[in-house]
Amino acid sequence: xxxxxxxxxxxxxPELSGDMPLLPARMVNEYQYCPRLAYLEWVQGExxxxxxxxxxxxxxxxxxxxxxxxxxxxxxxxxxxxxxRSITLSSNRLGLIAKMDLIEGEGREVTPIDYxxxxxxxxxxxxxxxxxxxxxxxxxxxxxxxxxxxxxxxYFTESKERVRVRFDEDLRAKTLNAVNGLRLxxxxxxxxxPLQDSPKCPRCSLVGICLPDEVNFLRRGDLExxxxxxxREEALPVYVQAQHxxxxxxxxxLEIRVDDHKVSSARLGxxxxxxxxxxxxxTTPCLHxxxxxxxxITWHSFGGWFIGHTVGTGHKNVELRTAQYRESxxxxxxxxxxxxxxxxxxxxxxxxxxxxxRGEEKAYRSAQCPQT
Numbered sequence: 001x002x003x004x005x006x007x008x009x010x011x012x013x014p015e016l017s018g019d020m021p022l023l024p025a026r027m028v029n030e031y032q033y034c035p036r037l038a039y040l041e042w043v044q045g046e047x048x049x050x051x052x053x054x055x056x057x058x059x060x061x062x063x064x065x066x067x068x069x070x071x072x073x074x075x076x077x078x079x080x081x082x083x084x085r086s087i088t089l090s091s092n093r094l095g096l097i098a099k100m101d102l103i104e105g106e107g108r109e110v111t112p113i114d115y116x117x118x119x120x121x122x123x124x125x126x127x128x129x130x131x132x133x134x135x136x137x138x139x140x141x142x143x144x145x146x147x148x149x150x151x152x153x154x155y156f157t158e159s160k161e162r163v164r165v166r167f168d169e170d171l172r173a174k175t176l177n178a179v180n181g182l183r184l185x186x187x188x189x190x191x192x193x194p195l196q197d198s199p200k201c202p203r204c205s206l207v208g209i210c211l212p213d214e215v216n217f218l219r220r221g222d223l224e225x226x227x228x229x230x231x232r233e234e235a236l237p238v239y240v241q242a243q244h245x246x247x248x249x250x251x252x253x254l255e256i257r258v259d260d261h262k263v264s265s266a267r268l269g270x271x272x273x274x275x276x277x278x279x280x281x282x283t284t285p286c287l288h289x290x291x292x293x294x295x296x297i298t299w300h301s302f303g304g305w306f307i308g309h310t311v312g313t314g315h316k317n318v319e320l321r322t323a324q325y326r327e328s329x330x331x332x333x334x335x336x337x338x339x340x341x342x343x344x345x346x347x348x349x350x351x352x353x354x355x356x357x358r359g360e361e362k363a364y365r366s367a368q369c370p371q372t
Contacts, residue, residue, distance in 0.1 A: 036191065109149070247286055
C-alpha cells in the first residue's frame with residue numbers, strides 16, 4: 001500500500017445560539033498577526049493605547065460616520081451604483097461580525113473597502129496577510145447577506161493608494177483557518193506562547209502587558225529581553241476644595257466654576273485623577289468622559305475623610321481575577337507575596353534615606369539649629 005496524506009475535512013461552524021459571541025473581523029486580523037495578541041484582547045479584555053492606535057482612530061474619523069445607503073440585494077437594480085459608510089453586518093451561520101468602513105456597489109455586486117493607516121507595503125500580495133484576511137471576512141459576510149463579492153480594497157491613508165484583494169480559494173481557506181484557530185484558543189482557555197524575537201513586538205500597543213521577551217526569558221533564559229521605552233507620564237491630580245464648586249467638561253478641558261464664574265481649568269490629557277473635597281458638583285457629561293478615559297474621581301468629605309471612588313469599567317481580565325482569587329487561599333502564595341511586599345518597602349525606604357542623607361555633621365547641625 002502506498003502512503004497517502006490524509007487531508008483535513010472542513011466542518012461548517014454550527015449556527016450561533018445563546019450566549020456564544022460573534023467573532024469580530026478585527027480580532028481575526030489580530031489572530032493572523034499574533035495569536036497571543038488576539039487572546040489578550042478578545043478573551044482577557046486587555047487593551048492599551050499607543051500612538052499607532054490613536055492615529056488609526058483619527059484616520060477613520062470620516063468613515064466612522066454612517067452615511068449612504070446599502071440596498072437589499074433583491075431590490076438593487078443592475079445598473080444602480082451606491083456607496084455606504086460605517087455599515088455593521090453579521091452572520092450567525094459563520095459566527096462573524098464586521099464593521100465595514102466603506103462599501104461600493106453596483107447592483108448585487110459589492111466591494112468592501114477597508115481604511116488602513118500608513119503607507120502601502122511593497123510586498124508580493126500588495127498587503128500583509130492580517131489585513132487581507134480581515135477584508136476577506138467582510139466579503140464572506142456580505143455574501144451571506146445575498147450580495148456578490150469577488151474582491152475587496154485596502155486603502156492606505158498616508159500614501160493614498162488602493163490595493164485590490166481577490167477573494168480566491170487560497171485566501172478564503174487562510175481566513176477560515178484563522179477564524180477556527182481563534183475559536184480554538186478562546187475555548188481552550190490557555191494563553192498562547194509569545195512570539196520570539198519578533199519585529200512585531202516593539203510597535204505593539206500591548207507589549208507592556210504581553211511582555212514577550214520577559215516571558216520567554218523566564219521560561220527559557222536563552223535570549224536577553226529587549227529594553228522597553230516607557231512613555232513619560234505627565235498627568236497630575238486635580239484637587240477641587242471650593243464649596244459649591246462645579247466641574248464641567250468643555251472640549252478637551254475640565255473647567256472648575258464657582259458661582260458660575262470660571263476659576264480654573266485643566267486639560268483632560270494632563271489629569272491623572274480628580275479629587276473632590278466637600279460639596280462639589282460634577283456634570284453628567286464630565287462624569288461620562290472621565291469614566292471613558294479611566295480617570296478616577298475620589299470623593300472626600302469637607303474635612304478630608306475618604307468616601308469613595310468613581311471609576312469606569314476598569315480591568316476586564318476575568319482570568320486574572322479568578323487566578324488571584326484562587327491563589328488567595330494558598331498559604332504559600334500569600335506568604336510569598338507578603339514577603340515580597342515587605343522587602344520592596346524596606347528597599348524603597350533605604351533608597352529614600354540614602355538619597356536624602358546629608359552626612360552626620362550636617363544632620364547634627366540641622367537638629368541643633370532647625371532654622372538653618
